[in-house]
Amino acid sequence: MxxxxxxxxxxxxxxxxxxxxxxxxxxxxxxxxxxxxxxxxxxxxxxxxxxxxxxxxxxxxxxxxxxxxxxxxxxxxxxxxxxxxxxxxxxxxxxxxxxxxxxxxxxxxxxxxxxxxxxxxxQHFRFQGKSKAMKAELDTGVLGDIYHARSWMLRRSGAPVRPGFILKEHSGGGPCIDIGVHILDLTLWFMGNPRPVAVTGVARTEIAHQKGAWTRMDGGARIPRKFDVEDMAAAFVRFENGATLVLEVSWLLHHNTMGEDMQMWLYGTKGGSHW
Ligand SMILES: NC(=O)c1ccc[n+]([C@@H]2O[C@H](COP(=O)([O-])OP(=O)(O)OC[C@H]3O[C@@H](n4cnc5c(N)ncnc54)[C@H](O)[C@@H]3O)[C@@H](O)[C@H]2O)c1
Incomplete structure (x- = not known):
């Protein structure tokens, strides 16, 4: 063919x-x-x-x-x-x-x-062996009803500085829709795609505009002054089935990681899991 x-x-x-x-x-x-x-x-x-x-x-x-x-x-x-x-x-x-x-x-x-x-x-994380294996296990109902999740994808000094990422006119937003979509997509998939009914969130830019702010990415660079997206975001989501999710995302945060800290914890009535 x-x-x-x-x-x-x-x-x-x-x-x-x-x-x-x-x-x-x-x-x-x-x-x-x-x-x-x-x-x-x-x-x-x-x-x-x-x-x-x-x-x-x-x-x-x-x-x-x-x-x-x-x-x-x-x-x-x-x-x-x-x-x-x-x-x-x-x-x-x-x-x-x-x-x-x-x-x-x-x-x-x-x-x-x-x-x-x-x-x-x-959304390439769905195709990793560990993601597929965990999804298959979760689909057996091993955790019971998943009623709470905590997910984060946090970088310290890890902002890309290309215009396509840091200027809203090209990117539409910062880490929340850049790396946040990876961990959010996986979490919703693992939870069985419950329908969200309420979201409370914040998007902040506390570090990018500080004098001397820099990033390890793109070969190591100062954060350009024209950076106009958030550098950190956090949200609390309630779903129709009563489940809840706490989501945290950052490119720049005084977090104890040298690279990227990407984790998901799921809590059910019969057990919990960590990705
Ligand atoms: N799946 C992942 O983990 C992952 C990783 C990095 C980037 N991305 C996504 O990929 C996309 C691109 O990111 P990138 O890192 O390649 O950015 P980049 O800025 O390094 O490269 C983008 C390319 O697109 C070209 N370009 C820009 N505007 C264009 C337009 N209107 N028409 C045609 N070409 C255009 C640029 O010249 C450049 O060659 C983003 O949406 C980003 O979120 C995904």
Missing amino acids: AKLKVGVIGVGGIARSHFPGWAASEHAEIVAGSDINPKVLDAFADKTGATKLVTDPKELFQDPDIDIIDVCTPNNYHAPLSIAALNAGKHVICEKPLAPNPSQIKKMIAARDNSGKMLMTA
């Missing part, structure tokens, strides 16, 4: 970690790429063998040979690009978060439903 043809949009960053996955697939292959920065297209072609390299993504949408669009741009461009791709009859895999807010995500889902094509978000 012929392989499905993939066009990648935004080829200079995380897209590079998608290339080995596509290359390993028996069912699909990268044939094209698009980026607003033409300088990254040559390296993309070298790595993937793609021959169609364009700065305007419309050329990928209009190409009848392309079956799948892999969206790897900063967050604020996910919805318009994915919707245009779905409307053009392509399947879409889109980096997380699907979009920075629910109204854009609803429009993406409507475009998916109208097109009859597939839309998937790249």
Whole structure:
């Protein structure tokens, strides 16, 4: 069977970690790429063998040979690009978060439903062996009713400083929708996707704007003054089934970790678990 043809949009960053996955697939292959920065297209072609390299993504949408669009741009461009791709009859895999807010995500889902094509978000933690094994165990009901969860993904001095992350016009938000979506997605999946009925939260920027604030990421850098997203967020969620969740996320926090502290504790009527 012929392989499905993939066009990648935004080829200079995380897209590079998608290339080995596509290359390993028996069912699909990268044939094209698009980026607003033409300088990254040559390296993309070298790595993937793609021959169609364009700065305007419309050329990928209009190409009848392309079956799948892999969206790897900063967050604020996910919805318009994915919707245009779905409307053009392509399947879409889109980096997380699907979009920075629910109204854009609803429009993406409507475009998916109208097109009859597939839309998937790249929440890769679900596919780790330990996540799949834990989900299978939880689905046996071993914890009884899960009535409380505590989840966090906390970094100390771990803010990316690329414009696509720290400027709201490109990112739509900070760590809450950057790394927070990873641990939130896993937690909701493990809890059986209960429907949230109330959320109380805070988003703060206490450290990023301090004189001398710096990050270990992106080769080590001062936090740019134009940083305009939160650097920490916390929330308390109540679900329809009575369960509750405490969620904490940060890029910059005086937390006792050198790397990233990502944990989830689930508490049920018969037992508890730690991821
Ligand atoms: N799954 C994960 O763990 C993970 C990790 C890192 C990033 N991401 C997600 O991937 C996305 C991109 O992050 P990144 O680290 O690659 O960012 P990046 O800034 O390093 O790279 C983004 C690329 O997209 C290009 N680009 C920017 N705007 C564009 C547009 N409108 N059209 C076409 N190309 C455009 C840039 O030139 C660059 O090549 C973000 O949504 C981020 O949340 C996910």
